[in-house]
Amino acid sequence: MNRTRMLAGIGTPVAIFSTALLASEKLYDFAFKRVDYVPETSADKQKYADAYYAYVDWLHRQPVQQWQLNVNDADNHLVAQYVPAKTASERTVIISHGYKGDGETMANYAYMFHQMGYNVLLPDDRGHGQSAGKYISFGWQDRRDYLGWIDKVIRLNGVHTEIILFGVSMGGATVEMVSGEHLPNQVKAIIADCGYTSVEEELAYLLKRQFHLPKYPFVPMVSFINRHRMGYYLSDVSSVEQLRRNHRPIFFIHGEQDIYVPSWMLKKNYQAANEPKQMWQVPNATHAESFWIDPAEYQNHITAFLDHYVPHN
Template sequence: MKKKKIAYISVAVVAALVLLTFGAGWFMLDYALKPDEGRRDTTAFYKQMRQEYPWTTPWLDSLKHAGALRDTFITTLGGERHHALFVRNPRSMGRTAILVHGYKDCSIRMLPIASIYERMGYNILLPDLHAHGLSDGNDIQMGWKDRKDIIRWIYVARGMFRSTTYQPRMVLHGVSMGAATVMNVSGENLPDGICCFVEDCGFTSVWDEFSRQLGDQFHLPDFPVLHVASLLCKLRYGWTFGEASPLSQLGKQHTPMFYIHGTSDDYVPSAMVLPLYNMNPAYENKADKTLRYNDIWLTPGCAHAKSYHDYPYEYERKVRNFVSKHVGM
């Protein structure tokens, strides 16, 4: 009788631990991938952007006054509507910049960087990622499934900015989760005209980033919560934290890539940029088929996603030099 009682207690304890672990994994998944309730509040995003980047206000006001900053929507294969802002540039000569925002941000937050490309003469397309801004969706995709949406936007941009004189030439530039997105895109089969990428403070994989946040915010090890949350993500959304890996995507081909990361970034640790760079340190020069080293810039003292804010002139100069080298003038 005593042995049975011990067995029942043991089973109950194990069952409770399993339920507790799955509950913690479910909580983590919702905590990480649930969209922000205020994601459609464009007024708040514009206000925040103007406060953080006041030097962009005259440019933004001029765009709005001229009606040059416009909206467009596409319908996904799943029937959801995705939104983007765009600006046509009469000096583009076929050049377009697709700019991708970060976690729980939206297209509006990329307007300061868009001003760089507008001054360079580029058309600009700023998508709202799935479940961000004015785009539909109930789950944040952490740049993984987003890569397919951005490839769709590439084709939209080719049609939207079509020129009878010039061939399309594009740069993809992302910040934070947007940087992870463009790195994920770089590993796919892409249409002609994708010339280069700029990744600003992207992470190596969703697993690595969530592991960091699990430790920093909740002081928990990876096992078992992260493993369970990843399994639940596979069951609910069709992908795991481990497979969502910009690091792996970079290893698929040699790609012109500019790597930017703040040295004081403690959200996506600055140490992540080194394995990313080492996975794709060079690209093949089309003219002579030789390998050339990619650019990397560690911005001194910068926190997460603050490189342009803290070093606006240097940031623009370096981006101009890199992009012009690959896209052309």
């Protein structure tokens, strides 16, 4: 009888652990595994669909060049679209896309910068679009890939080129993470729209909000799985820590009504970043909606920031 009770006492926590581990594996695959299509946008963004596809059609009509990195390395092969400026320009913007998107999904921002006289580079991040990768790194591996794209821009456009880094949502977090790397002088400024503080905090927040699940034990288990598959823990993936090493002018944009990446993450990122920095909270904007509410005002804010910190020669 005592042995039976002992085995039952052991079996119960083992069963709980196994169930939690299985759930964490499913969660990891759902959140981190690549998908070879762009999921449909959220219901609140459907009203912008016609405008979005008009920007995509514009992109398809441009003299787009395909740029590549690591061509002979199948596991690390990266692809980007490059749209040259209407007239020769020494200014290039590298635009980082959102979660489960690709470079094409940033066509509206590409159009905006193109109208401002910029060359535009639209990478597909690891695990997205035409680039390699089984899993999504949420900006962490991408931050080093963007150093490769920066070097390629300098190599092809010349040492006098001026580079702006721009990203939205996961792309916003990606350029925030790039900010903490050793950047060449040609990188002049960074613009991050609705980037998260860290993958760990974002995952814990969404688990609670969308699935009513606690952080423990799921986030540590997902982190352990990621360490096994990708080589690092989720706690390593931090915009905040990278922003503390930033030395470029940085402009934070965030919708006041964002419930996907909450506004407290904006404030935490802003506080972590070194000067010079600016912040714009967009009234009534939800996640990644700031551009769509008023594209002209959005462009005006970006133009004012760049004119101040990266004036034209």
